[in-house]
Amino acid sequence: MLDCAIVGGGPAGLTAGLYTTRGGLGNVIMYEKGLPGGQITQSSEIENYPGVTGEITGMDLMQPWPEQCMKFGLKHEMVEVLQVSKDGDVFKIKRGDGKVDEARSVIVCTGSVPKRAGFKGEDEFFGRGVSTCATCDGFFYKDKEVAVIGGGDTALEESLYLAKICSKVYLIHRRDKYRAAPNTIKRVENTPNIERIYNSIPDEVYGDNMGVNGIKIRNRETGEITDIKVPGVFVFVGNNVNNEVLKQDDGTFLCELNEQGQVKVNLRMETSLEGLFAAGDIREDAPKQVVCAAGDGAAAALSAISYVDEKFQD
Numbered sequence: 475m476l477d478c479a480i481v482g483g484g485p486a487g488l489t490a491g492l493y494t495t496r497g498g499l500g501n502v503i504m505y506e507k508g509l510p511g512g513q514i515t516q517s518s519e520i521e522n523y524p525g526v527t528g529e530i531t532g533m534d535l536m537q538p539w540p541e542q543c544m545k546f547g548l549k550h551e552m553v554e555v556l557q558v559s560k561d562g563d564v565f566k567i568k569r570g571d572g573k574v575d576e577a578r579s580v581i582v583c584t585g586s587v588p589k590r591a592g593f594k595g596e597d598e599f600f601g602r603g604v605s606t607c608a609t610c611d612g613f614f615y616k617d618k619e620v621a622v623i624g625g626g627d628t629a630l631e632e633s634l635y636l637a638k639i640c641s642k643v644y645l646i647h648r649r650d651k652y653r654a655a656p657n658t659i660k661r662v663e664n665t666p667n668i669e670r671i672y673n674s675i676p677d678e679v680y681g682d683n684m685g686v687n688g689i690k691i692r693n694r695e696t697g698e699i700t701d702i703k704v705p706g707v708f709v710f711v712g713n714n715v716n717n718e719v720l721k722q723d724d725g726t727f728l729c730e731l732n733e734q735g736q737v738k739v740n741l742r743m744e745t746s747l748e749g750l751f752a753a754g755d756i757r758e759d760a761p762k763q764v765v766c767a768a769g770d771g772a773a774a775a776l777s778a779i780s781y782v783d784e785k786f787q788d
């Protein structure tokens with residue numbers, strides 16, 4: 475029986491792993507379906523993690539985290555968790571490889587995934603010219619023109635990154651105001667090869683067998699269609715939380731969620747179900763920052779330690 479099962483190995487899960495093991499829980503597994511690190515490993519630049527100065531990628535930031543946790547005994551299983559359920563005081567962890575593990579406590583840290591914007595051709599050309607990762611795919615468009623969809627921090631930061639590789643970035647936003655940090659907006663405004671296009675939404679991405687040839691955008695005020703000939707379109711329009719692991723066979727969820735599907739927690743990261751904790755982007759009102767996800771992970775771990783100690787003391 476595990477003392478704690480941690481689902482997800484991003485900043486929240488890794489920090490929960492560090493604190494549970496270092497705090498004395500003897501048998502803890504962190505389930506991460508990919509490589510540990512989480513979504514920040516897709517970021518080309520992070521400059522707001524306290525104490526980390528200079529230009530650093532998300533991958534560089536996260537690289538030492540797993541080693542630090544493993545040192546204190548955290549085990550990593552590279553497997554997808556399909557479902558977490560509870561039978562009496564015991565949680566059941568249904569794994570993608572067919573096995574079922576049992577745990578006294580669970581910390582859910584499954585984070586979020588990029589949303590699709592929903593325009594014609596987006597799915598058809600996904601991975602063939604349409605991308606949600608500038609770090610992964612930006613280099614394919616070296617010295618070429620690309621389009622970016624979105625007006626939040628991610629769209630603006632990734633436009634700045636792409637502007638260093640590509641000859642030009644068309645930044646297409648559906649409103650006339652960005653939803654991003656003032657400093658980032660200023661940097662975008664001061665970058666000559668970013669053309670800012672406001673009040674416009676993608677109508678269609680078109681292309682052929684070889685990939686994307688362009689994007690047609692529609693001005694929301696005038697209805698005018700503009701055809702922008704680019705081989706690459708990057709979509710940064712927000713995220714959906716990964717709450718599927720909490721879904722039960724009868725369609726209900728293991729704990730309370732809000733209207734956006736985010737897990738409701740208190741300041742101890744306790745959910746509405748005893749022994750179940752949530753941390754990071756999955757939880758309600760998450761500031762969606764690495765430092766906050768890590769803080770949540772630590773808080774959830776400390777709560778899980780108290781819960782296991784009190785509930786299961788021999």
Ligand code: FAD
Nearest residue numbers: 482484485486507512513555585586754755762763764767
């Ligand atoms: P995630 O990082 O999403 O990690 C969740 C992990 O769980 C993933 O590794 C996933 O593979 C795994 N997982 C999901 N479901 C399962 C399952 N069923 N079984 C097993 N594993 C599963 N924040 C900042 O502070 N500064 C920045 O500059 C910044 N830039 C960003 C740039 C980009 C492009 C993006 C996308 C985000 C950025 N963020 C930034 C936000 C930051 O990345 C997130 O807030 C943070 O990663 C959330 O951490 P998390 O651990 O909650 O979730």
Ligand code: NAP
Nearest residue numbers: 591624625626627628629648649653710711712713761762
């Ligand atoms: P976000 O803040 O939700 O912004 C999404 C953007 O996409 C918004 O501008 C939105 O327009 C637009 N959009 C949404 N759906 C669309 C659609 N169907 N078609 C066209 N445009 C659409 O998402 P994000 O930028 O990924 O950021 C997510 C969170 O991570 C935020 O909390 C952000 O602060 C954080 N983050 C922080 C940093 C940092 O601190 N450096 C970096 C990256 C991300 P509207 O504005 O009109 O809604």
